Amino acid sequence: MDSAANNSDKPLDDSEFLEMTQQDAAQAKILRQSLEHLASGLGGAALKEMAQEVLSGRMGLREAADVSAYAEEAVQQSAPLAEKWASMxxxxxxxxxxxxxxxxxxxxxxxxxxxxxxxxxxxxxxxxxxxxxxxxx
Missing domain, CATH: 1.20.5 (Single alpha-helices involved in coiled-coils or other helix-helix interfaces)
Structure with a gap:
């Protein structure tokens, strides 16, 4: 993304989500809802910031995944779920x-x-x- 796009709030459409879900509109909606939950603070401060950046259009989801602070928080927040899955x-x-x-x-x-x-x-x-x-x- 260019710096002008990063500094402005542009309307976010679901095209990136559709691309990431192989054009599955239902999965794209679920992805957007998950980001909205994270933006409310559900997953901690770093994931809240990341979700707000993505939902505002200032940052793409792939770009956000490359930010180490966001990735580390995502791994930390998902660890209990991975442990629960392993114990099932x-x-x-x-x-x-x-x-x-x-x-x-x-x-x-x-x-x-x-x-x-x-x-x-x-x-x-x-x-x-x-x-x-x-x-x-």
Missing amino acids: SDREREELAAEGEHRLEERRRQVEEERRAESENRSDTKSRHDGRGWSLY
Whole structure:
């Protein structure tokens, strides 16, 4: 990023999140929500700052991952989760993974419903130049 982009708050779209999730809109939304949780202070001061930088558009997520203070905090905050995962049985891991897949599929359905509703709203809005209701006579 150039320094001008780093110093200004630009509207953040989900293009970077979509790229990181291989164009999966549901996973991109989950990623954004995770950053919003971190921006509220959920993961400590360093991750709060990182999330705020990313959500404001001042820094890309990949760029933020390269900042050692942010990376170290992320590793430290995730250590208890890694320990819990290691202590789980294979069955518990499979159940947790299935629950995650179920939640992801539910999110995908929500995203699809939102898209459908947006599309219907756009098609219901009559354009000034759509030609309907016009007649020579």
